Amino acid sequence: MAQSGDRITLGGAPEGFDASLVLAEVAKRGGPVVHVALDDRRMASMADALRFFDPSMPVVQFPAWDCLAYDRTSPNADVSATRMATLAALVHGMPERFVLLTTVNAVTQRVPAREVLKEAAFTARVGSRIDEEALRNFLVRMGFSQSHSVTEPGDYAVRGGIIDIYPPGEGGPVRLDLFGDVLDGARRFDPGTQRTTEKLDVVELAPVSEVILDEAAITRFRQNYRIEFGAAGTDDPLYEAVSAGRKHQGVEHWLPFFHERLESLFDYLPGASVMLDDQVTAARLARWEAVKDQYETRRLALEKRDRMDSIYKPVPPGLLYLDDAAWETVTSPVRMVQMSPLPRASGPGVVDAGGRLGRNFSPERQLENVSLFGALAAHVKAKMGEGPVVIASYSEGARERLDGLIEDEGLKGAVPIRNAEGIGKSGLHLAVWALEAGFEGPWRDRRLTVISEQDVLGDRLIRGARKKRRAENFLTEAQSLSPGDLVVHVDHGIGRYHGMEVITAAGAAHECLVLEYADDARLYLPVENIELLSKYGHEEGLLDRLGGGAWQAKKARLKERIREMAERLIRVAAERALRKAPILDPPDGAWDAFQARFPYEETDDQLSAIKDVLDDLESGHPMDRLICGDVGFGKTEVALRAAFVAAMSGVQVAVIAPTTLLARQHYQGFAERFRGFPLNVAPLSRFVSAKDAERTREGLAKGTVDIVVGTHALLAKGVRFKNLGLLIVDEEQRFGVNHKERLKQLKSDVHVLTLTATPIPRTLQLSLSGVRDLSIIGTPPVDRLAIRTYVSEFDAVTVREALLRERYRGGQSFYVVPRISDLAEVEEFLKNEVPEVSYVTAHGQMAAGELDKRMNAFYDGKFDVLLATTIVESGLDIPTANTMVVHRADMFGLSQLYQIRGRVGRAKTRAYAYLTTKPRVRLTDSAEKRLKVLGSLDTLGAGFTLASQDLDIRGAGNLLGEEQSGNMRDVGYELYQTMLEEAIAKIKAGELEGLSEADDQWAPQINLGVPVLIPEDYVPDLDLRLGLYRRLSSLTTKVELEGFAAELIDRFGKLPKEVNTLLLVVRIKAMCKRAGIAKLDGGPKGATIQFHNDKFANPAGLVEFIKGQKGLAKVKDNKIVVRRDWKADADKIKGAFAIARDLAEKAGTIKRKSAD
Secondary structure, three states: OOOOOOEEEEEOOOOOOHHHHHHHHHHHHOOOEEEEEOOHHHHHHHHHHHHHHOOOOOEEEEOOOOOOOOOOOOOOHHHHHHHHHHHHHHHHOOOOOOEEEEEHHHHOEOEEOHHHHHHOOEEEEOOOEOOHHHHHHHHHHOOOEEOOOOOOOOEEEEEOOEEEEOOOOOOOOEEEEEEOOEEEEEEEEOOOOOOEEEEEOEEEEOOOOOOOOOHHHHHHHHHHHHHHHOOOOOOOHHHHHHHOOOOOOOHHHHHHHHOOOEEOHHHHOOOOEEEEOOOHHHHHHHHHHHHHHHHHHHHHHHHOOOOOOOOOOOOOHHHHEOOHHHHHHHHOOOOEEEEOOOOOOOEOOEEEOOOEEOOOOHHHHHOOOOOHHHHHHHHHHHHHOOOOEEEEEOOHHHHHHHHHHHHHOOOOOOEEEOOHHHOOOOOEEEEEOOOOOOEEEEEOOEEEEEEEHHHHHOOOOOOOOOOOOOOHHHHHHHHOOOOOOEEEEOOOEEEEEEEEEEEEEOOEEEEEEEEEOHHHOEEEEEHHHHHHEEEOOOOOOOOOOOOOOHHHHHHHHHHHHHHHHHHHHHHHHHHHHHOOOOOOOOOHHHHHHHHHOOOOOOOHHHHHHHHHHHHHHHHOOOOEEEEEEOOOOOHHHHHHHHHHHHHHOOOEEEEEOOOHHHHHHHHHHHHHHOOOOOOOEEEEOOOOOHHHHHHHHHHHHHOOOOEEEEOHHHHOOOOOOOOEEEEEEEOHHHOOHHHHHHHHHHHOOOEEEEEEOOOOOHHHHHHOOOOOEEEEEOOOOOOOOOOEEEEEEOOHHHHHHHHHHHHHOOOEEEEEOOOHHHHHHHHHHHHHHOOOOOEEEEOOOOOHHHHHHHHHHHHOOOOOEEEEOHHHHOOOOOOOEEEEEEOOHHHOOHHHHHHHHOOOOOOOOOOEEEEEEOOOOOOOHHHHHHHHHHHHOOOOOOOOOOOOHHHHHHHHHHHHOOHHHHHHHHHOHHHHHHHHHHHHHHHHOOOOHHHOOOOOOOOOEEEOOOOEOOOOOOOOOHHHHHHHHHHHHOOOOHHHHHHHHHHHHHHHOOOOHHHHHHHHHHHHHHHHHHHOEEEEEEEOOEEEEEEHHHOOOOHHHHHHHHHHOOOOEEEEOOEEEEEOOOOOHHHHHHHHHHHHHHHHHHHOOOOOOOOO
């Protein structure tokens, strides 16, 4: 029996200060220290604190799986990859001193043995031979999955001699270039742009999953499974998948069956000392109870045969998790230090570290008449007598703001520091460190006091910005066409896209898009003219006839309408600039204090919107600004600040919302934020008693009510304002016509701020700048806790657990179904399987009053679950609702799912979204892709929602008035948008008249009899190819094309001849467009040229051109024929470019001799 390690209790170690004690332990022992945190959040804050105290100390993390025990979902790929990278590092060598951070859940779960990780590594050097087959086998065995392009850890892609792999760990994906079987080059690249970032000499790969699917492991699994559960039936998808060597969703939960033996994390670190968070023992025992409980639930479910879901046979818990006895065994030889935040009297095995919890200013926060910052300043002055003081803020912005506020209280000369190295012998320091609560304690040789921003201002809800995944990568879905989509061709109207075909014309291969029109007519559109197509935003529509006049007539009619509308918008803007309005500006001291109450960090978009609004209020002209941003992106904060400025400047503010629920939410928000300021906020809606409503109306007329928040009750005839200065309208598009008229009367000379959650496409917004003031908030707030998203087939146990867990933590859940007809099935499930929860149903076909009543009841917490169709995507903000179950998630569009999922996770608690699909049914490829994207997108960058087509269609309607949404249906969304942009730009430039004739939407057709395509074996993925064609068609200059070529070489290898030709043809096309050439046909004997609308911009120049050809050019049937002798393809391309360039010079669109 090994000797047992020391057991020490360390008191006086509050959160934050404990990091300095962990570092002290490392220094004292001269070796690694394992810190076991209570949960993920504590682990992250420990990592922050270690970074603050000693940025040079190596810190590795070993997180727990982010799914429950006996779940159907696998842990997130990032989590698995981090775990494996850490284990591999521990096996293959670490520095002498480091800190390993882990959590109770991670450390009480067994892991694969060390020898497994020793063998499971793959190393390759540049210049050495590499066995491609062996590498592929290794990747499959180690849990990598093949995909078209790698975007997250655990993906790999093979394209000819190029292999892209995204290994676990921080570095990012690598690209291997094979020449035959020799590794020719290796480089890291950025998964966002797919471009190279650095060259590598050696590539080392570790497994990405704890389950390693090699022959031996599969055989072992099958034997263990049969021993445990008897012969597997035919309906066991897990057993079938593993037997076939496929990785099944959730297979990690059967880990013990795959390995000969499992070890604990402590086996990887013999001799390290272990430090435990407070309460770890209780958490560990509770964890074992919960695991046992879940095992029992699964076992009972297995015995019930009438299941809606597929079979699940659970592994006995002792094989994968440590119970109390097993824990004692693995930890007996280890030195353990149990930390506790409370002071302890020293004795045998007990030490007091001297740290104490800091002061919390919540009593001062609650009292109206005490200056909060005065109290802070007094406290800081007192503590500075004992030693240095650090105030830890959540962000740079917050640090600057705090600096200003303390300076006002007479504390000057605070020093900003990056970490603890910068702390002097005394004085006040400001750091950016997301600390939950302050502390004081001995540090180096003096007493250090740290005050956190939360101690002073109350809860902050900011998480550090995680690595942003570039939103554009996920938008390709919106632009890529899939067969069956409706598209609009500028000249021929609405058709249906059928796919791509390679067609041989004039002896050369040409890739074309096949479009079907009415009466089964087909149109083949060459890929280099792909920009003539745009997506028709709706699913259904009538196909136009090829060559019919109806489409041209429709377009001409629409042009006229667009022109009128553009004029109207511009006239409105001009009139507004002539009117006057009161100048409002923020009062200094109160303004800072008011801003500091905002518990999030403002996003850049939000800050610029706030600045725009303040500038408008100070301008002296009536503001008319529209703020667009998805629900929860922080529009309300902009409104709050505008209201604050207006009310403190002595005018009244009215806030109007379309439903009683929204009005109540706004009222609560406003009342909360204005507490303690000399402002009177009152509500007015159906939910206010008649007596209170009367009092509010009187107050408005007398001027004693400063801010009123209500529904359209505010627009009633009996409501008079004494001095209305600012009107804030939420979701204006949801008001009826009469209400809108009444709003217009109110608006005449006051500042108006309109908020809307229907996003407006960026492009439209650009074209309307200067016509209507827009501020767009396109970035979601910095990752409040990311929403944990699980994608799996419907599983009664999981759904029941999720709903009950939410109920027992005092929250509410949404259950969303795609169709009204699905409500009954889910109601049945809730009644039978989860009788403990109360639910209320809601859908769009209910009467408005009834719907409002149910929503309000749910908002008040009278029900646990809201079972609804997709109406939840519009505008609800219920902070207590933090679990979302989506039924048949494969039936929703990507943007819809994202919108729906955004309804949860609005508060400080972790939110869960379960996207369930029908058991035992194959999903379509696109549905699978959508769900995969959502599962991996737990943090979202800007533009994601805004680019999705269906939202755009809703968005433009409210900006331009309803009649326009009909026009959009006529020509499809993108085309409509470009026509509107052109119209506005021309009116602004004063070219009003000639609008109807000029038409910039045409593309030259070029036919040189040379092969023009991206070969399938060069870029096999069709969507990717289409996307490349689409990007290519928008490039015009030589520089852009060269950049594009460089990117292709980087991503796919050497350019084939056809692609080179394609790039050159695109350049010729751009030149033809400048010269006004609509058609250029080339052959060995020369070229035929036809101009757009048979006109040339400069007829005299054309005559010069023909003369200059010395008899080799002549005019024939409105075409110009130029004789040449072009033997090779290369001559044709060069010659055609030269002709186009010469004509462009003659047309006067380019300068002489600029070769571009």
